[in-house]
Amino acid sequence: MAIKINKHLLLKRIHQSTFDLTRFFVVFAVLSGCFYTYVGLTSPGGKTYSYFLDHYLNVPAWLTWLVAKISFFILKLTGFAVYQRTPNNVTISGSSGVTILWACLGFAVMSFWTAFVVAHKASRQFRIKWCIIGNVLITVLNITRIVLIALANYYHWKMITSLEPHTTFNIASYILLFALAGWFILYCEQYQQNKKTAIKAVYN
DSSP states (O other), X not given: OHHHHHHHHHHHXXXXXXXXXXXXXXXXXXXXXXXXXXXXXXXXXSTTOOHHHHHHOXXXXXXXXXXXXXXXXXXXXXXXXXXXSSTTEEEETTSOOEEOOGGGSOXXXXXXXXXXXXXXXXXXXXXXXXXXXXXXXXXXXXXXXXXXXXXXXXXXXXXXXXXXXXXXXXXXXXXXXXXXXXXXXXXXXXXXXXXXXXXXXXXX
């Protein structure tokens, strides 16, 4: 009897939960898979290379360009003699510079955040807003990283240049994600409570 009651309570908790774990894994897998597939389609020389996608719908290249350009203008506005050897490069004169590859875009972190938000039971508008907030903050963190690496290469800051940039960014990103997740959960719970209150008010 006790087993049946526990099973019933467990199913009830799952039904009432605001987080869908299955949806999280599905969305994360789809986004990650689509990104790596897209990189393959837009990489010249590959068996699945698409000229059209590479030249007209190359989203990874657009994001790379955005991160590089904003980093470039931040350094330029702060008085540094900066130039770009290639569209995905940022270099302060007299230093080795920074080259941004598609693996440096933080798309895995963005996919994780997007899947986390989408997996919650809330309105589409609410989830879209939080997806945008999280992904913008991750991009800002990435831009900050590029600027710091460019400065570290110029000033020879061994404390920064000795770190592996990709791993360091991932660690910093997931720390940011945990903070964002806590913030999001608080707002999501408040959103659900306000929704229940509104429904009760209608029926009362």
